[in-house]
Amino acid sequence: MIAVLLAAWVLAPLLAYGPRVLDDTRLDAGVLGLLAIALVAAFWPQRHGLRTLPGLKLWLGAAVVALLALLFQDRAWSEVVSGLADRAVWLSAGAVLLVAAHARKEDAGRALHFVFVGIAAISYLALVQWLGLDLLGLKPAPNAPPTAFLSNRPQAAELLSVFILAWLGSRQFATPAATLLLLGPAALMTGFYDSNAARLALLAGLGWLCWRERERLLVPAALVLGCFVIGETARVVIPPPFATQEQGEAGLKPWASVEGRSHLYAASLAQAASSPLGMGFGRFEVDYPEWRPLAEQRLSASDYQNVATRRPKTPHSEPLLILLEFGWLGAALMAAGLWRLLRDPQRARWTDAALIGLGIHALVRSPLSDHGPLLALGILLLAARRDPGSAPLAASAARSGKSGSGRLPTAWALAALVAAAAALPAPRQIGGELYVAQRLPLDVEKPASIMEKAVAWRPWDARALGILSVDRSREPDPQLERVRGPLLEALRHDPSDLFALNQLFILDTKRGQSDLGLIWLMRSEQIAPEHPAVRTNRTLLQREVADFHRISGTQMLAEQLPGAHQHLLLSQLWTAMAEMREGEVLKAQKALRAAAVYSQSDRALLERVARDPELSEQKVRATLERVAPVDEHRYLGRVLDAAAPND
Structure with a gap:
């Protein structure tokens, strides 16, 4: 025996x-x-x-x-x-x-x-x-x-x-x-x-x-x-x-794995030097995204731009x-x-x-x-x-x-x-993993009940919760809270889950909750400010803000209410910022010229920036910080994010 x-x-x-x-x-x-x-x-x-x-x-x-x-x-x-x-x-x-x-x-x-x-x-x-x-x-x-x-x-x-x-x-x-x-x-x-x-x-x-x-x-x-x-x-x-x-x-x-490991080891040694007490039993996978070098992510992952790509477990x-x-x-x-x-x-x-x-x-x-x-x-x-x-x-x-x-x-x-x-966790590990295996492949639509059983066995599995949210979103009449619920639960167990943060940002922004979407975006930028998906989301939010100001300004102008020009000015400024982040310099210059039409005190500044042959994202950002009200600055994002290369 x-x-x-x-x-x-x-x-x-x-x-x-x-x-x-x-x-x-x-x-x-x-x-x-x-x-x-x-x-x-x-x-x-x-x-x-x-x-x-x-x-x-x-x-x-x-x-x-x-x-x-x-x-x-x-x-x-x-x-x-x-x-x-x-x-x-x-x-x-x-x-x-x-x-x-x-x-x-x-x-x-x-x-x-x-x-x-x-x-x-x-x-x-x-x-x-x-x-x-x-x-x-x-x-x-x-x-x-x-x-x-x-x-x-x-x-x-x-x-x-x-x-x-x-x-x-x-x-x-x-x-x-x-x-x-x-x-x-x-x-x-x-x-x-x-x-x-x-x-x-x-x-x-x-x-x-x-x-x-x-x-x-x-x-x-x-x-x-x-x-x-x-x-x-x-x-x-x-x-x-x-x-x-x-x-x-x-x-x-070739040899990208060796170069990627060098970035990983250097970051890990720096983290160990700054945390002599250690991060605790089993914490690496959850904590690593907060200090993960983008260079290592580019080199070690076959699709680093996908927020669903698995992070290193060790x-x-x-x-x-x-x-x-x-x-x-x-x-x-x-x-x-x-x-x-x-x-x-x-x-x-x-x-x-x-x-x-x-x-x-x-x-x-x-x-x-x-x-x-x-x-x-x-x-x-x-x-x-x-x-x-x-x-x-x-x-x-x-x-x-x-x-x-x-x-x-x-x-x-x-x-x-x-x-x-x-x-103690052994039966739950087995049951949860077997139900996830039953759900695969992920590109084939299957009933959400399979992943509901997987989550019932292993409630702490953030990845399974993300799959459950996607499955529920594919239902004929998806309910928002049924889709958001697993994502919120995933963040409760794994606050660094970039997939859950990304999905929550998209869900809340598209339903008009830009302030709530901004919370998810700011958390994403704390984890991976240079990640292409995070930059894309920041740009998407800026376009949503531009649309909000455009619609508000148009309505106020039709009703001959005061403040319409201010909304239209901000709409063009945010459009210029979004276009610049996507590398569309000509479109950004066009938006800046349109913004100058709605501004009295800053018209000369906006026209001068629009004519700048070396227009950059940093220059548009500085202009927006000077012209826009302070409460609009929260939509700019971190300076590091603005300085990141266009992906």
Whole structure:
């Protein structure tokens, strides 16, 4: 039973894969949370032998520091629940690490054997998909990369590279024939997936293995490297569809991902330096938009101008993520805990190469926070003991002197408590993600009831709430409050949700509530003042103001009421500003000349600006600030917004 549960800890998240699952990470987190509870419960008969592993108390202390950081920032519960649900899998992993380290030798061995065979089978399936046979219908699109049961190429390359190093290090089936049979497809696909992190991890791990056990592993390592090179060559000689069609992190040009990461890392380090206490458990995804560089957004997103484009969930570096969320003290505790755990004399040294590979991935990717199966495999590798099931139990019994006592041991009770707390959001993560998958694809209209069920399972999912709002807007007779309600709820859980802010601005502005629309726009400009969609919305608002003044002025002029010329003057000024923001210089000059007709005191100024051969947005803004009443200045936006380039 223990062996099956330990193997399921890695393989079940893989089997939970679906071609239309929107966020595999959250579905995997739910599966791992439930399995952690099952594993801790299965160790009830052995509870008196459990002892705390070196470093785990330091990790627990770091988690407490990250939780306290949320309290220090005085955030509403609605804003932190989504981050806590996402990071709960780390608590589950800690509980499993504790109990898995005490598994009997035969259980630990069988579990790893099942895991290795399962991942090898997945590599064969990927190879078959590469050859054009999608026998199980697991590819989301005909031109999608052959990665099932994993969601994308980087994740597939991560798992396969660590798996190769773990199998070679375990000294199982290290003959040349067995290496080609069991590791050949995995190595070939790792090269085919075109992942820089996987290249570094595999080469570093193979180098470590050959240095430590040159005679035994030199030939198997050479065979693995040969298969890897074949995969790399095949991708270059016969480019697959994803090499030319899938932008993803490749962004706008070659090496854009490296340049984008440099902007991301620089901004993250600056934020960490200014927030020594940390932003709190699970806060990165929500907080990052407020200090995200536009240059990174342009380079790392395939469609950065779309407000619905997913923001990064992590800084693509686990140490950096921990530094940001846990703060300086929490990061120091995590590092000290890892150091103690790695130096534990009971830890199996055959896992070193695989852990080196995992560490390289953790430096430049997010295998622990955004890749459930690899996190699970890493926990089993960290839990591997030199002599499973004997030394930890004996040491614990020697200290307590009462291995048969009925008293509940502290280590097991702590593991059970942590696993239970981490499992609380697990069913909701699974249910919510499955209903979102049922709703896909997004470009096909489906009943809003599907997303209503998804939101009922996972009320904190801002992205699902945004989809629900869109679905309700497509109903035959959409009700405004039914459309606005999910957007307001999304902002309650994620105040930086640019999609919700954008939709609310459009809804309220089009129904004549310009002042309310201005509130949403100002919040958007606090988050992303240079974002093209935000600039477009500011321009749209200025056109709405221009139309308001034009209609008001025309009516007052027809009724011969005083103040009509002032409205018509403002209408032309705002029209000039909007045209200038869109790069229409001639139209802006025409509007300024029309404005001069309605002005007595500022006619000369307006005519001079209209004739300016180097007319710019800044000059029109300065003119409007001088001529228009002060209460009109709120529609100008931030100076940074005005100075941004026209997109």
